[in-house]
Structures are given as structure tokens and as C-alpha cells.
Amino acid sequence: MIPPNESFFGALQKKGVSRRRFIKFCTAMTATLALPSRYVAQVASALEKTKKPVLVWLQFQDCAGNSEAILRSSHPSVLEVVLDLLSWEYHEIIMAGAGHQAEAALQRVVKEEKGKYLAVVEGAIPLADDGVYCTVAGKTALSIAKEVCSNASATIAAGACAWYGGLVAASPNPTGAVGISEAVPEATVVNLGGCPQNPANTAAVLVHYLTFGELPAMDQYNRPLFAYGRIIHDQCERRAHFDAGRYTQEWGDEGHRKGWCLYKMGCKGPEATFNCPSVRFNDGTSWPVKAGHGCVGCGSYNFWETRSPFYDRLPNVPGFGADVTAGKIGIGITAAVAGATVVHGIASAIRDRMRTAPGPEKH
Ligand code: SF4
Known part of the structure; x- marks a missing residue:
């Protein structure tokens, strides 16, 4: 002292x-x-x-x-x-x-x-x-x-x-x-x-x-x-994979090994706010998504109740319908995915420009 x-x-x-x-x-x-x-x-x-x-x-x-x-x-x-x-x-x-x-x-x-x-x-x-x-x-x-x-x-x-x-x-x-x-x-x-x-x-x-x-x-x-103040999904290093429709389908698969998006594995990043992706833990070394596990929304109010089951995919992602995109990719409708990805990209861009302050987190 x-x-x-x-x-x-x-x-x-x-x-x-x-x-x-x-x-x-x-x-x-x-x-x-x-x-x-x-x-x-x-x-x-x-x-x-x-x-x-x-x-x-x-x-x-x-x-x-x-x-x-x-x-x-x-x-x-x-x-x-x-x-x-x-x-x-x-x-x-x-x-x-x-x-x-x-x-x-x-x-x-x-x-x-x-x-x-x-x-x-x-x-x-x-x-x-x-x-x-x-x-x-x-x-x-x-x-x-x-x-x-x-x-x-x-x-x-x-x-x-x-x-x-x-x-x-x-x-x-x-x-x-x-x-x-x-x-x-x-x-x-x-x-x-x-x-x-x-x-x-x-x-x-x-x-x-x-x-x-x-x-x-x-x-x-x-x-x-x-x-x-910012949604994790908007700061995530795997976001490009989300936008491109590249998802981990199960733990240890090729997508998981390549660092693809964890949305289908239950990642709550699209609904949670926190600065984990930029500040990270252990002196900036890593954070859960970088380490290969989806975000469980631990910075959200009452997350043990509102973010569980932790491994269930979010039923929808507010604002741009990524759930539909992911589902379509899962059954191989390539053309629909391409269209949805473009629409999603436009919607994301509009949403990002309009966002001046964080909205309330979903409970
Ligand atoms: S769903 Fe999760 S892993 Fe995928 S981009 Fe969003 S925050 Fe990152």
C-alpha cells in the first residue's frame, strides 16, 4: 500500500x-x-x-x-x-x-x-x-x-x-x-x-x-x-462465418475444428451484451466463443433461467431471421440460403447503422 x-x-x-x-x-x-x-x-x-x-x-x-x-x-x-x-x-x-x-x-x-x-x-x-x-x-x-x-x-x-x-x-x-x-x-x-x-x-x-x-x-x-452496451454477436470473430452460413453442426465436426459459427450449438451471442470479444479474459487471452464454446449469456439478467437450456439453438434471432437461414442450410437449400444471406446482410447493415444505443436485452 x-x-x-x-x-x-x-x-x-x-x-x-x-x-x-x-x-x-x-x-x-x-x-x-x-x-x-x-x-x-x-x-x-x-x-x-x-x-x-x-x-x-x-x-x-x-x-x-x-x-x-x-x-x-x-x-x-x-x-x-x-x-x-x-x-x-x-x-x-x-x-x-x-x-x-x-x-x-x-x-x-x-x-x-x-x-x-x-x-x-x-x-x-x-x-x-x-x-x-x-x-x-x-x-x-x-x-x-x-x-x-x-x-x-x-x-x-x-x-x-x-x-x-x-x-x-x-x-x-x-x-x-x-x-x-x-x-x-x-x-x-x-x-x-x-x-x-x-x-x-x-x-x-x-x-x-x-x-x-x-x-x-x-x-x-x-x-x-x-x-x-454492445451485442456480442456484433463483435464476435466468428460473425463472418455466421453471415456466410458456415455453422458448427456438432461438437468436434469439421466446422467446429475450423472455428465456424456456434449459433446452432446454442450460442446466445445474438441476444447477449458484454465486451468479452474485445476485452477477453486472462489478460486478453481468450473468451468462451474463441475457445470453441457458445456464449451462455452470463452477463444477462437472470441468465441461469432465461438463457438455458444452454445448448438449445435460439428459436429466432430478432431482426434478421438467421434461424431460418441456419435451418435452410441444414437441409441443403443452397439457393434459398444464398438469397437469405444477402437479405440478412442488408438487414444487418441497416440494423447496425440504425443502432445508436443498445436496446433492452431479451429476458
Ligand atoms: S452466433 Fe455466437 S459464435 Fe456465431 S457469430 Fe454470433 S456470437 Fe459468434
């Missing part, structure tokens, strides 16, 4: 992070935020001067996948920079303190940093039976969330479970699990959907907050538009 009298960049230099690597991080964050490159200097300048805000990371009904995602980041990038940008005061799986000592640290933040600290919530919050299905230090997750998040300047819901309950809230939802916005309606929340969320997006939200003093623009689900 940075001593109070030391600049953020000075601390990074002491850790061997060169200015070049720091600027590279700022450039990556600016790109993730979908800001023009001229903002790189502003981001770098703001981060260099920033006073570290305090951050607490709460874990409730979760698998720790979102913590793992951010802790596995490399570069000077996400983990190193974010850890140094913020005074990380409480995070169950990484903090040295334990027991009463750890809980005292959380209480100190709530009392002494009231209205100034940031909270990250990972996992769902059970409401059934007075919240007994998740307790930490003898307190229910609900009471902790109410105390911590209602006094935070902003709360980041990291992952599907913290957003709306995720897998934990899937039917029949025996613990009455909900997300942080429902549990603590008075909290200021930005939802980072995904299973897990992408740590680059978490870092970008924090960088935006530190650079501009406010949370980024959000959609109707309080998800940041820079990450959830």
Missing part, C-alpha cells in the same frame, strides 16, 4: 513498474472504457495524483470466482495497480487479519470513512428465514450489507450473484437469495454481470471513478455501458 505522503506512480516505480507499463495500463483502461485515446493522458494524470480511496470487499453466497478472476490478473495491470490505487481494508480471502481483528477493520472503515469508501460485493444475499443461510462473524449477510453498502459512496456488485442472486437464486431459490440492489435499495450500485465478471471491467469502473469522480454511464440494469 502507498504511504500517505507518496504518490501512486512513485509507489509503482518502487515496485519496478516503469512509466511505460503504467501508460500501457492507462491505455488499456481507456480502451476498455470505450473512451477516445486522447483521454489516456487525463486518466494517467488523474491516477498519478489520486488520493487513495478505501475499499472493502464483501463475500456472501459465492464461489469466490470473482475474487479469483481479479487475483489471477497479471501485467502491472489489474491486480497490482488496483491494489495500489486503493486502500484495500477488508477482503476475507486475502487479508492477513482474521476473526475479531478483521471485523474491527471493517467497522473502523464504516465509522471513520462513512460516505467516502467503496464497497465491492461478491455473492448473493439470502433473505429467507431472517437471513440465517449466510452469516459472517455472527451477523447475517443482510445486516452486514445494509450497514456497509448504505454507508459507502458506491457499491460494485461483482458478478451475477451480487447483481440479482445468480445461480444461488435459480429456481427454486431455497434461501430466498437476492442481489445487493434488492437487499439494500438505498445503496448506489453498479452491476458487473458475468460469471465471473471480467476484472478488466472492475478495474475500469474504479479508474473511471478515480479519474472523473463519478460512476460511468449505465444501462437500465445499472451495468456500465462501456462493458454491456
Whole structure:
């Protein structure tokens, strides 16, 4: 952590992070935020001067996948920079303190940093039976969330479970699990959907907050538009195969080995929004479709219910009838396919030109 009298960049230099690597991080964050490159200097300048805000990371009904995602980041990038940008005061799986000592640290933040600290919530919050299905230090997750998040300047819901309950809230939802916005309606929340969320997006939200003093623009689900503003299908590297009618018909077939479109294998990319194709996971290495599996729409609201069965083909793709195209290819009506592909291409072009803002995701 940075001593109070030391600049953020000075601390990074002491850790061997060169200015070049720091600027590279700022450039990556600016790109993730979908800001023009001229903002790189502003981001770098703001981060260099920033006073570290305090951050607490709460874990409730979760698998720790979102913590793992951010802790596995490399570069000077996400983990190193974010850890140094913020005074990380409480995070169950990484903090040295334990027991009463750890809980005292959380209480100190709530009392002494009231209205100034940031909270990250990972996992769902059970409401059934007075919240007994998740307790930490003898307190229910609900009471902790109410105390911590209602006094935070902003709360980041990291992952599907913290957003709306995720897998934990899937039917029949025996613990009455909900997300942080429902549990603590008075909290200021930005939802980072995904299973897990992408740590680059978490870092970008924090960088935006530190650079501009406010949370980024959000959609109707309080998800940041820079990450959830575009349909995956429109960003996918397999899109040319979709447009040309080249589909994987079964796992391991020639089309699958050649990287053809996974629409027929149940890919939900045509209905889901997320920036996976551009940001990718594991420091930009890959994302599910690149790795050969269809998108399951994990960044969508209630995806365990609304996007399953994950391997069933979408019954139709709104706006351009690709289902018809794919079906016709399947039974070999070549002429019809050629016509449909042309019509689809025209419809896609018109749709892309008309799209100025993302429409609501289908539930
Ligand atoms: S259907 Fe899926 S694999 Fe095919 S282009 Fe769209 S997002 Fe990519």
C-alpha cells in the first residue's frame, strides 16, 4: 500500500513498474472504457495524483470466482495497480487479519470513512428465514450489507450473484437469495454481470471513478455501458462465418475444428451484451466463443433461467431471421440460403447503422 505522503506512480516505480507499463495500463483502461485515446493522458494524470480511496470487499453466497478472476490478473495491470490505487481494508480471502481483528477493520472503515469508501460485493444475499443461510462473524449477510453498502459512496456488485442472486437464486431459490440492489435499495450500485465478471471491467469502473469522480454511464440494469452496451454477436470473430452460413453442426465436426459459427450449438451471442470479444479474459487471452464454446449469456439478467437450456439453438434471432437461414442450410437449400444471406446482410447493415444505443436485452 502507498504511504500517505507518496504518490501512486512513485509507489509503482518502487515496485519496478516503469512509466511505460503504467501508460500501457492507462491505455488499456481507456480502451476498455470505450473512451477516445486522447483521454489516456487525463486518466494517467488523474491516477498519478489520486488520493487513495478505501475499499472493502464483501463475500456472501459465492464461489469466490470473482475474487479469483481479479487475483489471477497479471501485467502491472489489474491486480497490482488496483491494489495500489486503493486502500484495500477488508477482503476475507486475502487479508492477513482474521476473526475479531478483521471485523474491527471493517467497522473502523464504516465509522471513520462513512460516505467516502467503496464497497465491492461478491455473492448473493439470502433473505429467507431472517437471513440465517449466510452469516459472517455472527451477523447475517443482510445486516452486514445494509450497514456497509448504505454507508459507502458506491457499491460494485461483482458478478451475477451480487447483481440479482445468480445461480444461488435459480429456481427454486431455497434461501430466498437476492442481489445487493434488492437487499439494500438505498445503496448506489453498479452491476458487473458475468460469471465471473471480467476484472478488466472492475478495474475500469474504479479508474473511471478515480479519474472523473463519478460512476460511468449505465444501462437500465445499472451495468456500465462501456462493458454491456454492445451485442456480442456484433463483435464476435466468428460473425463472418455466421453471415456466410458456415455453422458448427456438432461438437468436434469439421466446422467446429475450423472455428465456424456456434449459433446452432446454442450460442446466445445474438441476444447477449458484454465486451468479452474485445476485452477477453486472462489478460486478453481468450473468451468462451474463441475457445470453441457458445456464449451462455452470463452477463444477462437472470441468465441461469432465461438463457438455458444452454445448448438449445435460439428459436429466432430478432431482426434478421438467421434461424431460418441456419435451418435452410441444414437441409441443403443452397439457393434459398444464398438469397437469405444477402437479405440478412442488408438487414444487418441497416440494423447496425440504425443502432445508436443498445436496446433492452431479451429476458
Ligand atoms: S452466433 Fe455466437 S459464435 Fe456465431 S457469430 Fe454470433 S456470437 Fe459468434
